[in-house]
Amino acid sequence: MSYEPLYVAYLIYFNRDRDYFECHEVLEELWLKRDRDPLYKGLLQVAVGLYHFRNGNVSGGSKMLHSAAERLAPYPADSLGIDLGKLRSEAAEYARKLDDYSRTPFDYYDLDIVLQDPGLIGAVETASPRIAPNIPQQRGPRRGEKHQERERIMEQRNREPEKRSDN
Numbered sequence: 001m002s003y004e005p006l007y008v009a010y011l012i013y014f015n016r017d018r019d020y021f022e023c024h025e026v027l028e029e030l031w032l033k034r035d036r037d038p039l040y041k042g043l044l045q046v047a048v049g050l051y052h053f054r055n056g057n058v059s060g061g062s063k064m065l066h067s068a069a070e071r072l073a074p075y076p077a078d079s080l081g082i083d084l085g086k087l088r089s090e091a092a093e094y095a096r097k098l099d100d101y102s103r104t105p106f107d108y109y110d111l112d113i114v115l116q117d118p119g120l121i122g123a124v125e126t127a128s129p130r131i132a133p134n135i136p137q138q139r140g141p142r143r144g145e146k147h148q149e150r151e152r153i154m155e156q157r158n159r160e161p162e163k164r165s166d167n
Contacts, residue, residue, distance in 0.1 A: 001119050003081065006030035007040075008120075008127045011082075011113055014047060015124075017133045018110050020054070023047035039079065042071035046091050046111065053094075054108050058101045065095035081117030 010027045013019045024047055031040040045068035053061030069092035077085025090111050097106060115121045 003120055003123050004030055008123045009131055011124055012128050012131050014113055016128060019134055019137045020047040020051035021137060022134055038071050039075055042068045053098060058098055062095050062098035065091045069095060078116060081115060081120035083114035083116055087113055
């Protein structure tokens with residue numbers, strides 16, 4: 001089986017780098033390309049849930065991980081070359097622990113996505129050296145392209161010499 005490069009990148013960012021923000025970025029692109037496939041949405045939500053909790057947002061982490069577990073529930077345990085059953089049950093357990101966080105706090109911990117298909121393992125091993133980690137990792141949402149374009153225009157205007165009228 002052949003795997004989408006964006007999916008492979010997601011797995012690298014998830015397991016190797018623990019860069020859940022970048023996981024969201026690459027898998028959202030694939031999710032949109034795949035007509036908002038709920039399976040990819042569930043995987044995306046696992047990363048977003050971990051991202052939220054790691055950054056102190058217990059409620060956001062809980063909501064995303066509950067939603068991820070529910071969204072992944074209809075799929076076979078061995079979907080997409082990974083142990084989806086294990087990931088689904090770990091996401092659900094994490095969400096339950098977050099629901100009880102105020103009474104029983106615990107330290108943040110990462111989850112692993114277990115790769116099962118040898119073809120996927122090979123694809124990840126091949127792609128990994130070509131995918132550089134983001135250092136430092138993105139810790140908050142990026143502003144959109146329109147904002148970046150406005151900032152670029154403003155910087156350009158600020159660098160232009162003032163036009164003087166010679167009256």
